[in-house]
Amino acid sequence: MAAPNDNDLIARLEQHDIRASAQRVAIARYVLATEDHPSADEVWKAVTPDFPMVSRATVYNTLQLFTEKGLLRQLVLAEGCIVYDPKVEPHHHFVDDETGAIEDIPWTALRVGKVDELEGVDVRDYMVVVRGRRKGRRR
Amino acid sequence: MAAPNDNDLIARLEQHDIRASAQRVAIARYVLATEDHPSADEVWKAVTPDFPMVSRATVYNTLQLFTEKGLLRQLVLAEGCIVYDPKVEPHHHFVDDETGAIEDIPWTALRVGKVDELEGVDVRDYMVVVRGRRKGRRR
DNA sequence: CCACGGATTTAGACTACGTCCAAATATCGG
DNA sequence: CCGATATTTGGACGTAGTCTAAATCCGTGG
Known part of the structure; x- marks a missing residue:
């Protein structure tokens, strides 16, 4: 670079x-x-x-x-911008692009591999964040 | 509930x-x-x-x-709290708990499965967000 | 070369969100 | 009931983001 x-x-x-x-x-x-x-x-x-x-x-x-125009990506990951989740056990999240609503995805609905192979980090927690839109919505 | x-x-x-x-x-x-x-x-x-x-x-x-006390989890996912990433191709992210710094993880370093089996959603994009701390840092 | 019109930029007002602190208040053990 | 500790309060403060109307820039056609 x-x-x-x-x-x-x-x-x-x-x-x-x-x-x-x-x-x-x-x-x-x-x-x-x-x-x-x-x-x-x-x-x-x-x-x-x-x-x-x-x-x-x-x-x-x-x-x-x-x-x-596709030169940048927006990530919804800004430090200090916190949202609370009463479900403390591990799970993934779906973020609706249209509404911004956050929904839970059960841990077992997705599979994540090779996290333990990451070098140089102590992993405390991880999750998949899926973005998209719900199907079958009145537009 | x-x-x-x-x-x-x-x-x-x-x-x-x-x-x-x-x-x-x-x-x-x-x-x-x-x-x-x-x-x-x-x-x-x-x-x-x-x-x-x-x-x-x-x-x-x-x-x-x-x-x-473990009753809630904080998620760094608040809508409207945006950060920009000049790397537009898919990749995952690591967030350092101590500093809040966000680092890239190459797409191939992790494996995610069963995303196509999610029901009721059109997936536009997904990523793994890993939280933890870097090893071998002067404390 | 100039004038025109759309594209771009500007300052600053405004709002929302989060933090901080010293003072007031509530609660517990004895 | 009292004093000590934990909790809550309001309000000042700072920062981040949005919005708008006006100013400016710049390519184009005349």
Whole structure:
């Protein structure tokens, strides 16, 4: 992931049908190269020192645009954003894309293998998170 | 999940070393019986109509307490809490419990089975979320 | 070269959510 | 009943995210 130069970035944006404005390139420079998983606000904070006058709204809009165009993925995994589950035994979760509702999936409904082969980590807990939509819903 | 009466709830709290105050029972009444996966604020909003003067701080503290005592689980899955990932191809994630850092796990490092057997859902995407701590870290 | 119109960006107001703290209150053991 | 401890309170505070109307940018056709 060698730091791409701006021409590469611009080409990449245009391949995805995105007009390459200065702000968008500045945002892409950071967010397309990072190993982190930044929140929108973290992206804003990271971009701002180099490009002092990007407004928050632009960063939020741009990240949304990049996601629609397939340059980024949104993960619902932000630390500090907690939801409580009264079912304490292990189970998996389904998240409905339309409503955001979270539903339980029984532990035995899915099979996960090779977790014990992961290197360098003490696993406390794991689960599968499935995203999609429920079938047979009135649209 | 027949609505448990207050005596059951009180017994359950005490089994977990929690003193059963009126506020705690009111919170437990909702959060231990729900099928939803409410955020702390949603719990507060749910409890407040029946028990008008519970402060937000109490709800937050109590949920934290219930979690420590094993009555609840915290899920980092709150809708609207988004983090961006420039790696758009499928992969899994590891979340470090100490730092909250999110790291990628290659798709092939884990094996997930039976996803296609899930009933009633169109799966768009799925991943394993592993939580734990990295080994061999200076503490 | 200029003017036009759509695309993009902007500042800042606004809301929601979560944290923190010192003071008030409730509860328990003796 | 008393004092000590546990619990709750309200309200101030900070941060993250949304929204909007106005300003600006930029490619295109004339």
